[in-house]
Amino acid sequence: MTYCVGLLLDAGMVLLSDTRTNAGLDNISTYRKMFTFEEPGERVVVILTAGSLSVTQTTMARLQEAAEDTSPDAPPSIMTADTILQVASVVGDTLAAVSKDISSRMTQNADGATASMLVAGQRKGGEMRLFLIYPEGNFIEATADTPFLQIGEHKYGKPILDRVVRPETTLSDARKAVLLSMDSTLRSNLSVGMPLDLAVIEKDDCRVSSYRRIEAQDEGFQEMSNAWSQALRDSFQRIEI
Amino acid sequence: MTYCVGLLLDAGMVLLSDTRTNAGLDNISTYRKMFTFEEPGERVVVILTAGSLSVTQTTMARLQEAAEDTSPDAPPSIMTADTILQVASVVGDTLAAVSKDISSRMTQNADGATASMLVAGQRKGGEMRLFLIYPEGNFIEATADTPFLQIGEHKYGKPILDRVVRPETTLSDARKAVLLSMDSTLRSNLSVGMPLDLAVIEKDDCRVSSYRRIEAQDEGFQEMSNAWSQALRDSFQRIEI
Numbered sequence: 001m002t003y004c005v006g007l008l009l010d011a012g013m014v015l016l017s018d019t020r021t022n023a024g025l026d027n028i029s030t031y032r033k034m035f036t037f038e039e040p041g042e043r044v045v046v047i048l049t050a051g052s053l054s055v056t057q058t059t060m061a062r063l064q065e066a067a068e069d070t071s072p073d074a075p076p077s078i079m080t081a082d083t084i085l086q087v088a089s090v091v092g093d094t095l096a097a098v099s100k101d102i103s104s105r106m107t108q109n110a111d112g113a114t115a116s117m118l119v120a121g122q123r124k125g126g127e128m129r130l131f132l133i134y135p136e137g138n139f140i141e142a143t144a145d146t147p148f149l150q151i152g153e154h155k156y157g158k159p160i161l162d163r164v165v166r167p168e169t170t171l172s173d174a175r176k177a178v179l180l181s182m183d184s185t186l187r188s189n190l191s192v193g194m195p196l197d198l199a200v201i202e203k204d205d206c207r208v209s210s211y212r213r214i215e216a217q218d219e220g221f222q223e224m225s226n227a228w229s230q231a232l233r234d235s236f237q238r239i240e241i
Numbered sequence: 242m243t244y245c246v247g248l249l250l251d252a253g254m255v256l257l258s259d260t261r262t263n264a265g266l267d268n269i270s271t272y273r274k275m276f277t278f279e280e281p282g283e284r285v286v287v288i289l290t291a292g293s294l295s296v297t298q299t300t301m302a303r304l305q306e307a308a309e310d311t312s313p314d315a316p317p318s319i320m321t322a323d324t325i326l327q328v329a330s331v332v333g334d335t336l337a338a339v340s341k342d343i344s345s346r347m348t349q350n351a352d353g354a355t356a357s358m359l360v361a362g363q364r365k366g367g368e369m370r371l372f373l374i375y376p377e378g379n380f381i382e383a384t385a386d387t388p389f390l391q392i393g394e395h396k397y398g399k400p401i402l403d404r405v406v407r408p409e410t411t412l413s414d415a416r417k418a419v420l421l422s423m424d425s426t427l428r429s430n431l432s433v434g435m436p437l438d439l440a441v442i443e444k445d446d447c448r449v450s451s452y453r454r455i456e457a458q459d460e461g462f463q464e465m466s467n468a469w470s471q472a473l474r475d476s477f478q479r480i481e482i
Contacts, residue, residue: 163474176477240468
């Protein structure tokens, strides 16, 4: 399982993913689920992945290969597509093709060979955009009414986002919101695990403005997690029914 | 969809269910999902249901009919079984038989003809017990390590229970915890809806000690819901990262 979340705010985009991959509960590994494509100042695209590891790795490998193809007749890639909408199409088409390819080889569990992705990006002169790509390659986009998108184990961490995330939320508050959302998910689902990858893309920076890997023993994260638990318990005691 | 939760505490048991039933988003109805069987002071059993309405209604009708059968050769029923463990078996067997029966008539969506139930009860001289009955009729039991059980849409409301519910939690705090757990679920899943049914069985009372139906316009519930939202936002602002 996986939990990834992306926020599209007036001030920028905030992206967070876990790194746990498992094939059964007795086979747990750490894999990066956040992938960055950038030409700093010109174009930035960050992709977060959830689902079958063989599908996501193959998809990312094909996207990477296509992005490095500089031949004049190469089809539009993540690095050359005219718009971020077109980037989402390229990712969706590649994902759908890989899913179909892998599913066709499977005689059992063919339903399991799927994945979904978040694609966040901006190119110079364009708008920031955030898409959720479904396993079939179609997609939806974050808007002012719904400024966040989630993939994977999304339910435990949604209540806090529903309550505090608005387009005008500051990047600092947004970082806090996604980390608390992840904290609730980590507590409730063993198949979501540390370390975490946290990226912030400030508006019009067209690059990853800040990136941080948060390890299991990270003191700041532990303190925040404990303080939040304590604050919830204190609030609980104060509420009257 | 549905959300039902049961708590097994040192001081008693607290049970909460919503009442929304839907066949698609355009066909929403209100049905009671909490059913009480009692001989006050001698035996109390409360059943909460989630899943296919045709399965849960047929199961409850058969259980009710069996409980009213006073012939000397009648098999053990909810009202006559020697222990609450046996009550759980009777419920599980009936549920499994009804599910099988209804599934066998369906050519499409046979997977949908399932339901699960919570069974809470105590008989005079026995212990309080709380069971979760799976669609196949097998079951698990709440213990001191895991003092709550949920059926239906359980994820949104689990973080608050994880944080505050312990066996020594008071009945007053327990009522608050299940209502806040329901509040988070109501906000995030449209197919869980008011009114709510809330029952408390105090230890050794062997009856439903208090029962309350909470309507959508209930002022106390609205105030609690608003106060909790405000408390979460305040706590969020105070947390530092």
